[in-house]
Amino acid sequence: MSGKLTVIVGPMYSGKTTELLSFLEIYKLGRKKTLLFKPALDVRYGVDVVRTHSGLEAQAVSVECSKDMLPHLREKVDAVFIDEVQFFDKDLVRIVRKLLDENVNVFCAGLDMTFKQNPFETTMLLLALADEVIKKKAVCHLCGEHNATLSYKISDGDAEIDVGGKEKYIAVCRDCYNSLVVKGLGTSFSGSNEGD
Template identity: 35%
Template sequence: MFIEPIISGEKRGWIEVICGSMFSGKTEELIRRLKRARIANLKVEIFKPALDTRYDETQVVSHDANAIQSTPIDNSQTIFLLAQDVDVVGIDEAQFFDNEITTVCETLALRGIRVIVAGLDMDYTGRPFGQMPDLLAIADFITKLHAICVKCGNLANFSFRKTAQDSQVLLGEKETYEPRCRICAHEK
């Protein structure tokens, strides 16, 4: 479903995408940017997928336990209903949203809203994850963060799954995933 954009002559919107592997600091960076927007007295709304209840039902929480209140949603179209008269929209774990998340972000930006999206760019197999490739393609600004490989200490951009489960979506933390560089991620 496409919603007609409201193009403003004064307000300029854009899309920022923060991506990388697990434990790279994506959510920490999202929270930092959203808190700075609030300090600037901008009206901010934050959304996360309802299925992500790892640390909290409603808050977006980083692995370092930094948190910010958010609204869990099942469908990206809901953002249009809940993000009225806002300056900034934050979206965490974008890879878990439906196919319309890209259209939602584009429409919000055309309405003059700053959209900050964080998500995994690759799944545990190293393949593009969900709608992240499309979001990266339309982003005005991209920040790719890296973790540190737990095996060799180099920069890590892979979320290595330590369990034998092969479904693409498997919520987990340090017991399920660890950051690895390309070489260590492909070791037998």
């Protein structure tokens, strides 16, 4: 029997990593063998740890690129968990397919779109392969409704790959996003966003 791929996507602060770690906890409670990977690029909370914005955390294997996962996958595992998949190269899809064929369940979490509303290629390919997609929403930083599906960059810089948290990004609904774009707000916008 083949494994199942679950992909968790949404904007910043929507609880993607929280959901990923909840699935991980279920497998650990069931005494299953698991591995949690994260991209080495993301050092916001440390090198070998995945942490949510609200402080929930788990030990992880930090890797530079997808193929660096392979040495860790030589031993049989029941499930593999991968955070921030948008930062991985598209070879991740090949590795995930191999795991699924080996009856390993895979759980991936990450942004589906950049702050410019462009799809992240690796996330897009994983979504196409997924058995289950969980699309998360966040509370809109501006209107306060639980309908934010977009991330908006409030700091300087046009780079779509730019690791950061509340100092760089807010979650917004489409209406508020469009309003910010029309107003041309970027670094002049100030505020705080709590939560995951």
